[in-house]
Amino acid sequence: MAHYVIGDVQGCYDELKLLCKKINFNPNKDLLIFAGDLVNRGPKSLEVLNFCLKNKKSVRAVLGNHDFYLLYLLEHKKKNESLKNILNSKNSNKIYSWLKKLPLLLTIKIKSSKESFWISHAGIPFIWDLKKAKNLSDEMKVVMKNDSFNVLENMWGDRPALWKDDLEGYERYRTIINYFTRMRYLDKKGGLKLKKKDLKSEHNHIPWFVQTHNNLKDKENIIFGHWAALEGKTKLDNIIGLDTGCVWGNKLTALRLEDKRLIQVKRK
Numbered sequence: 001m002a003h004y005v006i007g008d009v010q011g012c013y014d015e016l017k018l019l020c021k022k023i024n025f026n027p028n029k030d031l032l033i034f035a036g037d038l039v040n041r042g043p044k045s046l047e048v049l050n051f052c053l054k055n056k057k058s059v060r061a062v063l064g065n066h067d068f069y070l071l072y073l074l075e076h077k078k079k080n081e082s083l084k085n086i087l088n089s090k091n092s093n094k095i096y097s098w099l100k101k102l103p104l105l106l107t108i109k110i111k112s113s114k115e116s117f118w119i120s121h122a123g124i125p126f127i128w129d130l131k132k133a134k135n136l137s138d139e140m141k142v143v144m145k146n147d148s149f150n151v152l153e154n155m156w157g158d159r160p161a162l163w164k165d166d167l168e169g170y171e172r173y174r175t176i177i178n179y180f181t182r183m184r185y186l187d188k189k190g191g192l193k194l195k196k197k198d199l200k201s202e203h204n205h206i207p208w209f210v211q212t213h214n215n216l217k218d219k220e221n222i223i224f225g226h227w228a229a230l231e232g233k234t235k236l237d238n239i240i241g242l243d244t245g246c247v248w249g250n251k252l253t254a255l256r257l258e259d260k261r262l263i264q265v266k267r268k
C-alpha cells in the first residue's frame, strides 16, 4: 500500500489518468490524496470529480479556493461557463455532498518512516501551530455542515488580512478559508498579502513557508498546492509544493509519502 498526494489537477483529467497509470494506482490498496483545486480552468473538471466519486474509498482531498467557488455555485444555484458541465450534471447533488464534507487540512502519519504529513491547499501560516491548524480545520467542518449557505455567501473578500483568535462569525470563517486556500505571502506579523502572486522580492512580503519552517519538528512535513509560479520549489525538504502548473501547460505531480519521491507527467 502506498499514499500519494497529488497537486492541483484543475480539470486535467487526461493527465490524472496518465499519472495514475505511472504510479500503478490500485484503488484496492493505495490512497490518493488531492491537495485541492480539483476543478476549474482545465478542460475536464466533471470527469475529475466523477473519478473521485467512483474511487471514493481510496480518495481523500482538501478543499482549494476553486473547489470553494464550485461549492458556492452549486449551493447558490449560480451559472458559470467553465464549470457548467458540473452544474448541469445529473450527478451534481452527489458531487456537492462529497465536496462539502472535505476538510481544509488532512494529516497522515506513515508508520514505516514515522514521518507525519500535514496537507492543505495553500499551506499553514506560522502564527498557527499544527495543532491549532487542525482545530481550525475541524471547526470549519462543523460550520460547513451546519451553515454552508451563509459561509459560502460571506467568504468573498481579502479582509480581515490578519488572523486574531477573537475573530467571530463569518469574518472568522472567511479568514480561516483565506489562510488555508489562498495564502502565498505573509507580512512579518502573519497578515495575508493576497494581492501579490509573482516571485519578485518585495518589502514585507515573505513566502509563508519561510517562517512556518521554524515551527516544524523532525519528521513533520507540510504539503501544499496552489502556488503554480513556485513550480514546487520551496528549497525546504519538509515543506513540499505540489502545484506544478499542469493547467498552465507544465506538469502534474504526485508525491509518494512512503519515500517522499516525486512522480510527474507532462501536460498533453
Ligand SMILES: [Mn+2]
Residues within 6 Å of the ligand: 037, 064, 065, 066, 121, 181, 225, 226, 227
Ligand atoms: Mn488554488
